[in-house]
Amino acid sequence: MIQFYNTMSRSKEIFKPLKAGEVSIYCCGVTPYNKPHIGNARPFVTWDVIRRYFARIGYKVRYVQNFTDVDDKIIAAANREGVSWSEIADRYIRNYFQVMDALNVQPADVYPKVSETIPDIIAMIETLVEKNFAYRLDNGDVFYSVEADKSYGKLSRRKFEDMQAGARVEIDDRKRHPMDFALWKAAKPGEPAWDSPWGKGRPGWHIECSAMSLKYLGEKFDFHGGGADLIFPHHENEIAQSQCALGDENSFAQYWVHNGFITIDNTKMSKSAGNFFTVEDILRKYPGEVVRFFLVQTHYRSPLDFNEERIKEAQISYGRLKIAYNNLQELVKQIEEDKFLKGKKDPMITLSPAGGLVEGAERLLSAFDDAMNDDFNTALAISYMFELARDVNAYYNDYIAGKILPRGADAYMIMRVSEVFTDMASTIGIFENVEETAADSELVDKLMKIIVDIRQYARKNKNWTVADKIRDDLKAAGIILEDTPQGVKWKQA
Numbered sequence: 179m180i181q182f183y184n185t186m187s188r189s190k191e192i193f194k195p196l197k198a199g200e201v202s203i204y205c206c207g208v209t210p211y212n213k214p215h216i217g218n219a220r221p222f223v224t225w226d227v228i229r230r231y232f233a234r235i236g237y238k239v240r241y242v243q244n245f246t247d248v249d250d251k252i253i254a255a256a257n258r259e260g261v262s263w264s265e266i267a268d269r270y271i272r273n274y275f276q277v278m279d280a281l282n283v284q285p286a287d288v289y290p291k292v293s294e295t296i297p298d299i300i301a302m303i304e305t306l307v308e309k310n311f312a313y314r315l316d317n318g319d320v321f322y323s324v325e326a327d328k329s330y331g332k333l334s335r336r337k338f339e340d341m342q343a344g345a346r347v348e349i350d351d352r353k354r355h356p357m358d359f360a361l362w363k364a365a366k367p368g369e370p371a372w373d374s375p376w377g378k379g380r381p382g383w384h385i386e387c388s389a390m391s392l393k394y395l396g397e398k399f400d401f402h403g404g405g406a407d408l409i410f411p412h413h414e415n416e417i418a419q420s421q422c423a424l425g426d427e428n429s430f431a432q433y434w435v436h437n438g439f440i441t442i443d444n445t446k447m448s449k450s451a452g453n454f455f456t457v458e459d460i461l462r463k464y465p466g467e468v469v470r471f472f473l474v475q476t477h478y479r480s481p482l483d484f485n486e487e488r489i490k491e492a493q494i495s496y497g498r499l500k501i502a503y504n505n506l507q508e509l510v511k512q513i514e515e516d517k518f519l520k521g522k523k524d525p526m527i528t529l530s531p532a533g534g535l536v537e538g539a540e541r542l543l544s545a546f547d548d549a550m551n552d553d554f555n556t557a558l559a560i561s562y563m564f565e566l567a568r569d570v571n572a573y574y575n576d577y578i579a580g581k582i583l584p585r586g587a588d589a590y591m592i593m594r595v596s597e598v599f600t601d602m603a604s605t606i607g608i609f610e611n612v613e614e615t616a617a618d619s620e621l622v623d624k625l626m627k628i629i630v631d632i633r634q635y636a637r638k639n640k641n642w643t644v645a646d647k648i649r650d651d652l653k654a655a656g657i658i659l660e661d662t663p664q665g666v667k668w669k670q671a
């Protein structure tokens with residue numbers, strides 16, 4: 179049973195999937211106009227852990243995350259640099275993926291982009307206009323009418339008066355109500371624009387998530403996530419658009435999960451305050467898994483303060499778990515190779531220390547899962563990893579001291595302990611970038627064979643330019659080709 183805090187009800191609720199054994203998730207993605215900062219990374223790492231947990235306990239997970247690739251900020255950046263909006267968006271989408279790879283964030287099932295979802299967005303706006311939830315202005319702008327929607331404000335629990343008091347509302351006399359927001363913006367010179375029933379233009383921000391979730395997850399899906407800063411107005415507007423277009427107040431996301439803010443040295447992160455850290459900046463100093471560990475060590479709803487001291491602490495903690503992980507790997511390797519069978523006598527084994535260890539591991543795994551089942555409490559779950567690490571290290575030290583050998587029944591138990599530790603680590607998403615997997619090296623071998631064959635083919639045809647380019651480019655990548663009697667071999671320099 180999974181319980182979690184639903185922002186809509188402001189209480190913990192038991193998760194009841196729409197479809198048994200499946201979970202569908204929509205998380206608002208980035209606007210690719212600059213490099214993601216540490217605060218941007220938090221929702222994606224949070225959801226990555228939640229997804230991993232659901233998958234581990236047997237759910238089929240579908241996860242959709244968008245790119246807002248048509249946006250004022252992108253257009254402004256493109257104009258500053260004198261390049262196209264799509265060049266800016268492509269550049270920062272690439273950067274997003276690089277950073278998320280370093281943080282071990284598994285890819286979404288779909289990454290819809292605004293520029294590729296225009297027909298669906300237009301169709302939804304048309305429905306809203308037809309149903310009188312939206313209106314067109316003379317210039318071709320289309321606005322959502324908050325007053326037409328009686329349940330507007332239910333997520334943020336704001337009344338119209340509070341909204342106006344709290345939000346910086348642009349005075350726009352053309353709007354029926356100051357809180358009305360743009361669904362479609364009429365084209366301005368030099369901006370990307372698409373044909374629509376209201377003339378050339380582009381979508382407003384909020385409508386994309388309503389159209390995309392409908393397209394890729396259907397009228398109802400389980401979870402909607404994002405940073406708490408998106409609750410109002412973005413998520414409020416998404417709910418309004420989707421439920422009014424679909425004519426069903428139970429449609430759209432069934433549950434709302436929001437992660438807390440990240441501060442820097444207890445102040446708000448901002449470029450002007452000079453405390454703006456991109457994930458890339460941090461990755462230059464700390465390994466991706468350490469940064470990830472730093473993020474998930476704190477429960478996702480709690481505020482998280484980033485500072486040099488705390489990330490160094492996270493690095494030390496991560497290192498402690500890593501030692502236990504390495505010790506287990508070594509024990510497993512010994513068991514698999516069973517070196518002890520060769521001409522060595524068993525020392526006196528008076529008790530079975532692995533018996534206690536495996537019992538403890540099973541208990542800690544169920545405690546770990548209980549923590550995850552209680553609002554995805556990674557902070558508590560990780561504390562059980564430390565407990566297991568301590569027991570593993572004690573066993574390992576006895577093994578190093580020659581007091582015990584992981585053989586017979588103990589061998590099986592150690593293998594199980596290793597499985598438990600790996601299950602925990604893979605839920606948290608650490609110890610994966612430790613070394614390349616067997617599948618990776620097999621793929622590299624296959625690719626290298628193709629490259630070497632192409633070079634041989636070029637040489638046979640006296641195409642020295644191609645043959646030399648392949649050799650030089652490989653050399654630049656740190657790979658050296660050697661002619662041997664068995665043919666061309668390659669090695670890393």
Ligand SMILES: [Zn+2]
Nearest residue numbers: 206207387412
């Ligand atoms: Zn969104």
